[in-house]
Amino acid sequence: MKLLYWLDEWLTLSPSEQRERLPMTGCDLLDDVYVKYHLVDPKKPLLFAFSPAGTNYQTSDLHKDFAPWGYRLAQKQQVNVIAFQHLGQSNWFRSRNLIFFLEQLAPLLTPFSTRLGYGLSRGGFAVGAFSELLQLDYVLLLHPVSTKNTTIAPWDTRSSTELAQQFDWQGDYHDLQLGNAKGYIIYDPTNEIDRKHAKRYQTLTHLRVYGMGHGTHASYLNKFGFYKQVAKDFMHHQELDIKKFRQQTKTLRLKEDYYQSLNRANSNSPHRLALLSTAHQILADEKENHVQEHQAQIDVQPLIDVAVKHQDDHPKDAIKLLKVAQQLVPDDPLVEHKLRQLG
The missing domain is CATH 3.40.50.1820 (Alpha/Beta hydrolase fold, catalytic domain)
Incomplete structure (x- = not known):
């Protein structure tokens, strides 16, 4: 001591x-x-x-x-x-x-x-x-x-x-x-x-x-x-x-x-696995909503502007930028239109 x-x-x-x-x-x-x-x-x-x-x-x-x-x-x-x-x-x-x-x-x-x-x-x-x-x-x-x-x-x-x-x-x-x-x-x-x-x-x-x-x-x-x-x-x-x-x-x-x-x-507790499955599904829905809310706040216009500015000289780079924008806002009609134009 x-x-x-x-x-x-x-x-x-x-x-x-x-x-x-x-x-x-x-x-x-x-x-x-x-x-x-x-x-x-x-x-x-x-x-x-x-x-x-x-x-x-x-x-x-x-x-x-x-x-x-x-x-x-x-x-x-x-x-x-x-x-x-x-x-x-x-x-x-x-x-x-x-x-x-x-x-x-x-x-x-x-x-x-x-x-x-x-x-x-x-x-x-x-x-x-x-x-x-x-x-x-x-x-x-x-x-x-x-x-x-x-x-x-x-x-x-x-x-x-x-x-x-x-x-x-x-x-x-x-x-x-x-x-x-x-x-x-x-x-x-x-x-x-x-x-x-x-x-x-x-x-x-x-x-x-x-x-x-x-x-x-x-x-x-x-x-x-x-x-x-x-x-x-x-x-x-x-x-x-x-x-x-x-x-x-x-x-x-x-x-x-x-x-x-x-x-x-x-793994050895069916009861807790069932509880976790339910909680996981609830939170998967919550995660999807969270992502959608986050996407709604994203402004991809600067990416589109850069792509349009360089589409003639660097079309491949412009397409890459537009694909990044598409990942951020998958359903944006302007991004889809520009991709179709350059594709």
Whole structure:
């Protein structure tokens, strides 16, 4: 627990001496959780990041350059970061050693006035559970689990719920405790279990992404840079431009590759494939309307003017220009007339 000792000593220094000790980078192993930290400036936000499910790192995988989920992104944004990577496949941040560490850590963070929490799925659970303890100001949660306590959430029938019962879901920090944290929760409302978990985060701003799914789909959204840009905005401003966010998700949904990826991820679920097919058809129609609206706003007259000006000296180039104009406005009678003339 090197970070605790370092912070305890650091707090006794004057502000100028504290600044001289930064940046500070290190790591600790807390039973089955690896923590890595990079502290640069107490005037900048301090981000707590907790890893999602889908990884199965072991102690043997750790090395000096190993970076937990969210660590490198925060480092590139030049904010302070303390990132937690669970080890093993079934791990819900329930280790007594980890909890003791967080309880000792919380009162040592007084110089950091802005504290953020960032978590996806299982990591979202940890952010919600430890939010009040760590006195987080803002959180960004991506399809988080709120608890694996079967009394509180009997509707969470995922296989991970049964595996999670090996841990204590009655003791401290087993359920969401947001405290005064504000922020955002992003999820797919067509995923019934995710929707029910999300409803329990009543004080957060809900942002819905249809077709986003849960778990394995995260890699497909990462492919389009979706999570990364949202996280960057959150780290820098602690706010998301909701109008921009909705435009981004609309643009994402108009990508054919997005649906192809989701179809592959859901190949064993006829129910979700049917939902995706319906959504895909609706959005294909939306895309066609979008293209038609865009075409209606295109002025191809400058292309026609250039083609007409050079049609005698460079007829082949004029035809190429007119064909470009035809692609932009397929039914324009003037373009068709000029092409027939030159053809």
